[in-house]
Amino acid sequence: MIEFRRATPEDASAIHRLNYETFVEEIPQHHPNADRFLVDRFHDTNTYWIGLADGQLVAMCAIRDEHPFSLEQKGVTLPPGEWIEVRLLAVTPAYRNTRTFAGLMRAMLMEATDRGVEGIVISGTVREQKLYRRFGFIPFAEPVGTAEALYVPMQLTRYGFMQSETARTLRPKLLLAGPVELSNQVRAALAAQPVSHRSTEASRLLHSVQSRLSHLVKLPHVYTLLGSGTIANDAVAAQLRGRGVIIDTGEFGRRLIDHANRAGLEFDVVPLSAGRRLDLKRIGQHAPDWIWTVHCETSTGKLVDLDQLRQYAHTHPTKIAIDAISVVGTKVTDYSFAHLVTFVSGKALRNAPGLAFVAMRERAVPNPSIPRYLDLAGYDPIAFTQSVPLIQAMDVALHELTDAEIATHQSKLDAFVHELVRRGVSVELGDDQAPGIFSLTLPDTLSSIELGYQLAFHGYQVQFESVYLQRANCLQVATMGWTTDRDLQQVAAYIGTWLQKKTATPGSDGFRRGNLGGPNDESFDRGVLS
Known part of the structure; x- marks a missing residue:
């Protein structure tokens, strides 16, 4: 399972290393150096979103809202409105798949929403235009860069992403108690x-x-x-x-x-x-x-x-x-x-x-x-x-809504609980457990908000943002919509894996049954203009 989060100062060295590997060794955009580090010129004003697998940096992007943007410095006129610029989109080869890219995309768009802007602008490599189009990006200017590293200025709004080909496939599965997944x-x-x-x-x-x-x-x-x-x-x-x-x-x-x-x-x-x-x-x-x-x-x-x-x-x-x-x-x-x-x-x-x-x-x-x-x-x-x-x-x-469909709520709940237990999560169920909603209260040392966001980055929307749930450090998974046993099993697997990682002892790797979210999707090739 890849964990997506905003970077901290302690992540700087890994960021500089991945930046070098992508934009020096793979894309000849900067000159090599003996240290194999590349510190971005906007590093001090960047907000980095990163993806970690087993604690190792495997994906990143940098976000800025300070003008002039890198694109503007290259003579590109931005679309009307307020935007954030995404740069340094880089993923290690083993994790170059749609799922990883989608997680970063959700993080970028959440950042845009939090900052109240139209969306994001980005310079995507020419060779990956098909992938970018599938995510809803629209070119708004002529390509920039050199023949060896040519990029297309593109824009993406949240609406554009939700209407895109990939988002229709990878759109968040609603596991809420309302609104619910519809047929x-x-x-x-x-x-x-x-x-x-x-x-x-x-x-x-x-x-x-x-x-x-x-x-x-x-x-x-x-x-x-x-x-x-x-x-x-x-x-x-x-x-x-x-x-x-x-x-x-x-x-x-x-x-x-x-x-x-x-x-x-x-x-x-x-x-x-x-x-x-x-x-x-x-x-x-x-x-x-x-x-x-x-x-x-x-x-x-x-x-x-x-x-x-x-x-x-x-x-x-x-x-x-x-x-x-x-x-x-x-x-x-x-x-x-x-x-x-x-x-x-x-x-x-x-x-x-x-x-x-x-x-x-x-x-x-x-x-x-x-x-x-x-x-x-x-x-x-x-x-x-x-x-x-x-x-x-x-x-x-x-x-x-047949009787058989109504009965699936209990079977989905059973599948969810069984997978949690299989992954070592302690679950107490009484006769008063509703088939439609399951509440998971986390220990004080963990955050239901953090887990809720991680599930959202991986394409599952569960309930964790209500004040009464945050007060109880509680996360809820609902079976109410058009979901399947497999959907509930996958969410339980993510939750179990996340809890194992967060509660791992210093001598363990935090996993009992392997790492979810590994390289198993369609691949993409290169990063975004440095």
């Missing part, structure tokens, strides 16, 4: 031209979607709002009357408390007991008119035991409201005992974000005292402007 058919539906939300076609599509969702959650009435799970839970809060109980499950349980406070509801808070179980005795002491809980606490990937709540509902005249946003689509669940259940399009239903659903046991009753958008009784079938392409894509996604 080609759903993407095609999302690209459709909008039609009137008042049309017969829109009504037909929405009826199809709501019928399928009703069957999925086992509740007869489904209302569709344009928005996120937040608006769905606000709509639930508007339906609750009397004094209730909210279950404090963690970050997302506390969000329900915030919804209730903003809606002016009266309620008591009951935390979960050990093992994510409900304290039914304590709940009963409050004699609540309603109980509101999440089914899965997204911040931990742990499930609440709904069997207890189902039993309670059978013996008490209490309205049950459930936030099932991180569960629906990951496991077959009968919510027929509940009165209100919320979920969304952009998670395990495998559509783009934008549709929020409230399923109800009884038909919504008009309530003129609440905001119009929250009055679900008006949604018959479409109350306000809707995105018909989103509804069309939802219809496609639900046709794809």
